[in-house]
Amino acid sequence: MTITKEKDKTTLSKDQLVEMYHQMVRIRNFEQALPEYFLKGYVVGTGHVSLGEEAVAVGAISALGPKDFVISTHRAHGHALARGSSMPIILAEVFCKATGCTGGKGGSMHIHDFDRYFFGTVGIVGGGITIAGGLGLAAKMQKSGQVSIGFFGDGASNRGTFHEAMNLASLWKVPTVYVCTNNQYAMTLPLCKNCANPDIATRAASYNMPGYSVDGTDLWAVYDAVKKAVDRARKGDGPSLVVANTYRLSPEHSLRVAAIAGTQYRPPGEVEQWWEARDPVKITRQKLIDTGALTEKSAAKIEADAKKEFEEAFQFAINSPEPEFSVAFEGMYAPEEGGK
């Protein structure tokens, strides 16, 4: 099985690209604001922000149809936003308010939007990989034409779930696209200390499925690889693995760890270097301006609009009520009445 290094050859229209940039900016604003709100006590528990991973979320999700299933991870805000979920509702969930998508019971690690087939974010690292395959199985068995996408990270690629799910998904040719966001760190441990084989995409060969290793800061490259994988899945040819290599620009693994430990375990200057040279939002902006899809003025408007949207979301979340005690025990079981 060959490992494809994707090059720019996208068929995305100018309008699509502008919209994708808009989504990236929305995610950037949202994630950049959270560390301060964590320190102020608005973010309950913890949260995992996805700075540096915007091109992966937007590139991958833009390649899906509206009824394709998405399974995300503990680092889910960007995926949900890219899927078109309501920013106020997501932020309210991050603040654990009654108006959040789970009514404040899940928090940052449990963002869902079933109306958009955003079927959940699993807080256990690697826990969603099998579930995404199961959704693919359901689509296949019901001949619904849907595809599922399962996000996970480089850290999760070392869980047993990765191996078991990849093997079974390929055996059964389920229409599932596995997207590994390699942000170079599994919590605090760098890739070289996590993966005996750091080129994660090559593992796809073991499962007899295509593996794509792409630059995760390159919106075009991510989109093209995932699109190819989605098309293959929808045709009935089975799953693929797309590894999008990027960097965790976020201050830390989580908001909590950032507040406690900072970036002390990363080599000095590394974070700054990536911000300088490989910031996916900056790269995308420049490329769109260079190709004439954006002007300085239209880009600035997108950025100003996104700031305004976040400010409105913040006002909604902060002014939302706390959940009632009565909901604490709701939703544990479905009522059996009316079952099949």
Place this chain on the structure above:
Amino acid sequence: MAHTLTFREAVAEAIKEEMKRDPTVFVMGEDLGQFGGAFGATRGLLAEFGEERIRDTPISETAIVGFALGAAMGGMRPIAEIMRCDWMTICMDELVNQIAKMRYMSGGRPEIHLVVRTNTEGGIGLGPQHSQSFEAWFCHVPGLKVVMPTNAYDAKGLLKSAIRGRNPVIYMEPNSLLSMSASIPDEDYTVPIGKAEVKKEGKDVTIVAWGTMLAKSLNAAKTLASEGIDAEVIDLRTLRPMDTETIVNSVKKTGRLVVAHEANRTGGLGAEVAATVQELAFDSLDAPIKRVATPDAMIPANRRLEKYVLPQEDKVIEAVKSIV
């Protein structure tokens, strides 16, 4: 009209009938296809339903249960088989953190209608890694339902309820009971989840049991009857949610309680039954509650040693006599 089936045949018949009734029902697990399942649950079903719905899996317990969850969320009704209860440990994240919580942590939206069947308990010489029973582990987890039938009639009826239900059910099949026969009605029926059954009425002592210990308790009750002790024997059948009402009503009548299970004693579900009864019916108790269980030990393969370690009828008799 009725027909006679063994426990294992009743399981297979329930699966077959539900698969016919509902095209979203399917099975997945190790060796279920051509082989018909290590314990015969899918014998003969491959020819009728084909590989698409009788799904052989690799030895991947984590993927079996994780895929079942995804399939359920996607609208299917999977029946996943984990061959032995001992190996449920391999998919505990999927059971405890994913399946049990998916509905709650998704704002009460999805219905996780799936069944995980597993062969449980010992008694046939399979040794320390093929003889354990972890029902207490599963009962500790809100979001799951747990059943353990003791006869072919209940096996079929409870499995049908589990398949048709709207929640995840751990369905445990006691190893030593699979060849036992019972009369099965020809017409469709279900046994409700959450209801215990009084198998024998009595007035002197209540014995609550499940799994293999139910038959041993009924035998013990016969011996006790010949000695003038009239025991009431309850088959718990559903372990979560527990039918507290049936247990408490019985204890209020008899004033004495013995709980018997094959799983290890410490942290076993017997402790939960005992604690519940003393909370709800303390004033009715005339004696301390006694537990009969495996005495916190590994299950040896040697048949003589296994029989020695696992609780037998005599332990139930001994426990009853110590409080009557």
